[in-house]
Every structure is written in structure tokens, then in C-alpha cells.
Amino acid sequence: MRSWIGSAAIALCLASAPLLAQDAAKGGSKDSEKAAPVRAEPMVSVTRHSGTFGGQRIAYTATASDTFLKDDKGNPRARIFSVSYVKDGADANRPVTFLFNGGPGSGSLWLHMGAFGPKRVAIPNDGRDDGAPPYRIVENPDSLLDVTDIVFIDPVGTAFSTALGDTDPKEFWGVTKDAKSIAQFIRTWLSENNRWNAPKYLGGESYGTTRTAAVVNELEGTYNDVAFNGLLLISTILDFGAQAEVPGNEMPYVLMVPSMAVTALYHGKTTPAASGTGPAALAAEAKVFATNEYLPALMKGSALVGEERAAIRAKLSRYTGLTEQYLESADLRVTPSRFYKELLRDRGLVVGRLDARYTGKDFDNAGETPDNDPSFYGIDGSYTAAFNAYVRQELKFSPERQYVTIGGIRDWDWDLPGNGGEARYYKNVAPYIGRALRENSGLRVLVAQGWYDFATPFFGAEYSLTRTGIPTDRIEYTSYDAGHMMYVNETDLTKLSRDIRDFMRRR
Template sequence: MTQEPAPQTPAQPSAAALQDHLVVTHHTLTVGGAELRYTATAGTLVLREERHKDGVWEGDKPKATVFVVAYSKDGADPGRRPVTFAFNGGPGSSSVWLHLGALGPKRVLMDELGHPTPPPYRLIDNAHTLLDVTDLVFIDPVSTGYSRAAPGEKPADFHAFNEDIASVGDVIRLYTSRYGRWSSPKFLIGESYGTTRAAGLAGYLQERHGMYLSGLMLVSSVLDFQTLLFEAGNDLPYSLFLPAYTATAWYHSRLPEALQRRPLREVLREVEAFALGEYALALLQGANLEAERRAEVARTLARYTGLSEAYVERCDLRLEIGRFTKELLRDAGRTVGRLDSRFTGFDRDAAGERPLYDPSYATIQGPYTATLNDYVRRELGFASDLPYEILTNLYETWSYKAFENRFVSVSDTLRKAMSINPHLKVHVASGVFDLATPYFATAYTLSHLGLAPELRGNLSTSTYEAGHMMYVHEASLAKLKGELGRFILTSQAT
């Protein structure tokens, strides 16, 4: 590796003096037995406000500095080489998870199941990087990573559904223009709330900037919040979470023996039919459900979840996620993870209603935080005295004013984008042990997009025997690389 210049910490200028601060380094990596030479560009881009005053356009006022890490293959024709813009979700998450877990040229060293090594942690070359098929640009939205609102600007002005899409979209437009990528096949990849953002961006980039994309890759998707929010009067999530509960109970050997010895996929097909059939019908009937039928549904739910019939009855046949993750292994004094239910944790005691923390997030927080902070300084040559905000609690105050009095949904935005651009392809990746964005909720959403029949072939899916960040599981990471690599190669214009 050669590096230019040495790591440096930029001064904190006034808003008027803000300038881009980018560091370029050169690297090599072996992928599929072949040497890949690439250039990394890391640092902050200044987003400037577009204003019209007295009929004159003013575009010099800084509104934010946005941290990006871009990787480009040396010697490739930028006019033909695909470029993929990547981000995570939260809202309030940096792009570290996709960056150092799945797509980038380096990844966090974990064991094959996704457990970390003891601290201190380290990175290894990522043999499953997507850099062999596409250039990569990782974007940290404002108030995540090293991205910040400019002095004098209000950070909260960026912490809203539409404003977030606009700022991330403007970074994509700015990078595309400066680096000559308008004629490149362009892709977006988002994870979790990042899939909500990606669908919104597909519409925003088309309508605001005339930028038509070749494809979207949605990892652990949420396009319609009604499928996930356990709110009074909304029975949909109870049906859509059930197959993930079954997968979790199967993994921890809590199902009856007759189910436990069958292949997981076979069991899930049976549970899916029950979830959208007898179970959904029972929930729709509410208090009108006959006692005999209610008892039968409770027995079946207990059989498919590993919970007792009495507990299912006490929950009124409605198993909210926090209750399930606390109850399944209560007798063993353990809880199961939300992001990845393969992982277990310990609470102060076993008497509570919900877990005190998510053990699957605790597993990855330390390794990804430490390695990112070391990597950007040691190998990418960028340094800042600001804390790198890995995952903030912005989701607690995020503004969805555009969806006042209704559930947040970008399903129709995606449908419209695919209708306007019928060449737009979409691939959706889901983990069966994901209790944050369950795979069956995603399948339900995709089947209700309202796409024209001739466009339905533009959708493809893949599932993994892992969780929300399925790539922490090494076998799933290898499969994900294969699926996404093929998707990019087959979604380009010939």
C-alpha cells in the first residue's frame, strides 16, 4: 500500500471557510485468485445550500460536511464501470456495518458463526468484497460517522424522512458529477432503515436529478412500517413475525421433537401457511373468535413458537417481539437477540417482561467500532478529533411528518420508480433469524407492491440462515456476495 498524505486532523473552520477534506490512498487485494488494485478516497464533502435570492442563484453557503469512503478499481473505465452507493439505517447509523462487514475490501475478523474474537479486534482482507464487480461509495448521513451539520445549521433539520433523502441524494449527485459517473451503471444498497432510504432515493433521484438507477439492493428490508409496528389495533405484525419466531425456536431446540427433526425450510413453509391462513383469520375475528377455535389456535402457536399454551393465552394470541425474546429461554436464564436471534444474553434476572439489551448488537458493537476508528487513520490516512458516531439514537426523535396519521411506507414510491424506469431491478436479501425486519414481513410487502405483471420479474430475493446482519455469518457472507455480484452483472444494460 502507498499512502498520500499522512494522517491529519483538519482544523475546525468557520462555515464560510469549510472545504472538502479528502485523502487518497492506493491498495491491492486478492479476490478470486486475482490481484485487484484500487484507490480509496476518504474524507468529508461539503454540501452547499441551493438558494435563489432576487432571481440570482447562490450555491456557496455550506449546510453540512458528509463523510464518505469511496473505492474505485484502478484502470477501469469510469463510464462503463458500475458504481454502488451504500448506507445503513437506524435512523442514526453510520455505514460501518456494510462497509466493514459485507462489501468493502476489509472486514472485521469474526468466527464462522459471527462471534467476535477477544479484544483488541482486527480487520482482514475481505475475499467476498463486491469491489471486483463494482466501485463502492459508503455514505454516512448527517450526524452519523464524521458527518455533521455546518456551523450555524440545525442538525435536527437533517433528521427527518424527506430531508435525509434529499441530503443523501445530493451527496450521490455531487459524487456522480465530480467523478464522471453519470454514464456508469448506478446501484444503491441499503440495510434496514437504509432500505427505506434507498426506495425513497430511487424516486428522489429520478424526479429531482433525472438520475435513473440500474438496481437497488435491499438488505434486511423495511418498506412498510405497518408490517413491523406492534400497535394496538394493528394485528399484521403478529402473523408476519411468526415464522421468524419458529426459526428461532428451531435454532435453540425448543420446538416439539416432530418439528425439531425436520429441515428448517420445510417447517417454515408450514408455519407461513398457518400465519396467513388460520392464524390471520383468528386475529381478525378478535373477541368474536369461538372458544374452541381459540384454544386450537393457542395450541398451534405454542407448538410453532416453543412457548407454553398458558403464556400464549395470557398474551391474547399476540406475541410481541420483546415478550418472545425474553420468554423463549426464560427457564435457562437467557434471552435471544433481536437483530440475530441465534445469539443469547443474560439479564439481571429472569422475571422481567423484556430483555435489558440486545445480545446480537452487543456482539458486534465493540469490534466494528474499534476497527473502523483504527482503519480510517492507519490505512486510509484520514483523522478527526470528532467521535465517529457508529449508531446514535436518532430513531427516537426522527421526524416522519410526511406520514402524519398513517404508517410510514415507501412501497408505492418503489412501485412508481420501477414503473417509470422499467429497467430498474431490485434484489432483497433477508435472514431467517432476523427479528428486527423479519423475512416474512418483507415477503408480504413485496407481494403487495402493486407492480404491473410484466415488472414483477424485476424483483429477486435471497434468504440466509443468519440474522439482520447476515454477513457476520461467514457462509451467508459468501452466499450474499454471490447473489449481489450476479445481480449487478445481470442488471447492467448490454
């Protein structure tokens, strides 16, 4: 996606020298880490801007800053980089939305520069790659600044956020550890900005939806609550057990069938549903098949034979666009990576994982799985270049640290507390959302999914949020004609923005 430089700004750099921190990825010695100075003040840059969002002209203040996370003795342990956009002259009860991306290990530049920031990077809408710089940075009328202030958060180990001094960054790298640090940041931000009684929204994309559930558990699961009005789950992944591609687990195959069906339809490899020509009709039909016929068939294992097996194989071929011969060779179980390679093998193309509308060419056409994901290498260069240009030139925040787009985090701790220790074996944070909904009658959830997303398939999101103990009457679903990052399609960006505005206004 492309770059963005724009409105005149007044920079108020309250502290400009970068903080030196431990960087485990660079392998510094322990002595040098302990000797690294931790300055008393975080780096902060405040600039003022205006723009038109949702049809309203808004004057706003942008604050790009480090927030120190301190221990019980007041010693800084880490710094979290964030960018806050606050409408000028608004009262303390104006809504505020906290957003982050996923990974784990990804900075928030995707939602920031692609969807909800006041500027965005413009890239092709039709599945072509983003090419080389310079990238075009444009005003973003779909930013949500007309209805809410926005705080983009980068967890420790992403973007400019690091552990400090001799603190091991792994102290922040885990489902619960990470959530505790983000919860601490949010409490600090609310206090410093006098926003404790404001309506609050929390959301993320991809693993950011996992983080959303875990952070809600930290903030609403104690007596010192921070209650939320809404959760924004964009490209949702909550139940990692159900989607784990391991021998003996049949659920991933079941949950992927609707995604394979709409992708086959998009690329002309299958026919529309009888009830309609678009992806929604075929997805609905494929869900019924996957739930009522395919799952029971897979549960029979090697006992599935004869005419019953042939009938399932024929229907699976109809929905996936793959030949019956191939499906039989795969024992009626096609992993996503095989699907990416096989669907368009006759055209010499592979389809994308993050967005199956994208296609690419591998080194050769004989392999079992793709060389790479064309829907990721089609966008990665533009976002990184655009955000670095924007934050350093327009927001006047230019530390000596390198911006970490994705990566730098290893040995993530996936353990979850509770359930008598059984959570060690089945990783699922959806119950956190269920508890929050049961205990906060004012909380609602918006689930936004792209049809062509295999990283976090739409049927997987629906499955995880319809389990026992999760009230469904305050969960809304919206769908988009794109993939994991549906906002790369400008039409769907506008729709996503409109859907979230409507969701917030109904509080």
C-alpha cells in the same frame, strides 16, 4: 468485529484541518455556533491499495473525504463523509454502488467493515460475543470490488458527517430530508467522478433500505433523473405501519410468526416441517398458517372462542415453541420482546433481537422482557474499534471529530408527502419502489434477509413488496442462516457476496 490494517498506501492529504461544525448533541451556544469557521476546502485523503476480490487481483484507489452540501448561494450547509473505492484504470462505464447503513443514526461501518469493504473485522461465527481488543482486521475476498466500484456514505449526524456553521442538523433529519441530502451527494459524486453514464446500484441495511426507497424517489421521481440498475435491500424495513406494535394492529403478530418458528427450531423448541429439516421449510409452513388461519382468527377478536380458539392456540404453540398456557395468557398475541424472554426461560437465557441465534443472561429470570439485546452487545465494540483504526491508520483520514457509530440523531421527521396527507398516519415507503419499478424497466431489486432477524423480519419484507402497484417479476429474494447482519457468519457473507455478484452480472 475485528480490526483491519493492511496494504501499503500513499496518502495525499489535500486538506487536513478539520472543519468546525455545530454539534447539537453537545449543546453549544448559538453565538459559538455562528462564530464557528467553515473552511473553504473539505478534508480529503487519497490512498492506493491492491487486493484479491472474487478471485481477481484488483488495484484500487481509496478516497476518504468530506463532501460539502451547499445551498443555492454556494454556502456549505453540511458535510457528508464517505469512502470511495475505485478500480484503477477502469473506464467511466464501470458499475458503481452506493451503500449506507440505517438507524436512522448509524454510520456505514457495518456494511463497510463487515461485508463489502476491502478489509473486514473478524469476529466469532457461532453467536459468542466479540470480547475485548485488539480485534483482528483481515483481507476481505468477499468485497465486491471485482464487479463494481463502491461508495460508502454516512448521512448527516452519523460517523464524521455534521451540519456546518449555524445550520440546524434537524434540517437533514427526516425520511425525506435525509433522502434529499443523499441524493445531492450522489449527484455531486457522479459529476466529480465522471460516472453519470455508468451502471448504478443503490443499497442499504435496515433503515438503510427505507433510505434506499426514499432516495430512489428523489433521484428517479423528477425530470432530472438518476436512473438505477439495481437496488440492494439488506434486512428490509419499508412498511412501518404494518409492523407498528400498537393496540389494535394485528399485523405485527402475523408477520412475526415465521421468525418465531425458525428461532424455536434453531433452539430445539419445536420440530421441523414435514417437507424438510431446515428453516426454509418450516418458514414456508408457518407463512401459510399465519396468513390463512392465524390472521383471520385474530380479526375475530373476542369472538374467537371454543374449539376454534383451541385449534389456533395449539398450532401457534407448535410454531412458536411457547406453551399453550402462556399463549392463552397473552391472548394469542406475543410481542417479540416477550418472545425473546420466554422462549428459553427454562434454560435461564434470552435470545437476541438482531440475531436470535445469540443468547444471553439477564440480571434475573423473572422479568417479562430482556435487559438488553445479546446479539448487539456481542458485536458493537469490535466494529467501532476496527473502523476507527482502519480509517485513521490505513486510509490516513484522521479528523479531530469523534466517529459516531450509532446515535446523535433525535426528533426524526417521519412524515411522508403525498396520499392527500394520509401518509401522516401510515408510514410506508414501499410504494416508492413500486413506482420506480413501473417507470424504469431496467431496474431490479434484490432482497436479502436473515432467518433469525426480528428487527426486520423476512415475512415483513415479503409482505411490504407484494402490495398492489409493485411489480414482482423483477424482485429477487435470498435467505441466510443468520440474523439482521447475516455477514457476521462468514459462510453467509460469502453467500451474500456471491448472490449480489450474480445479481449485478445479470443486468
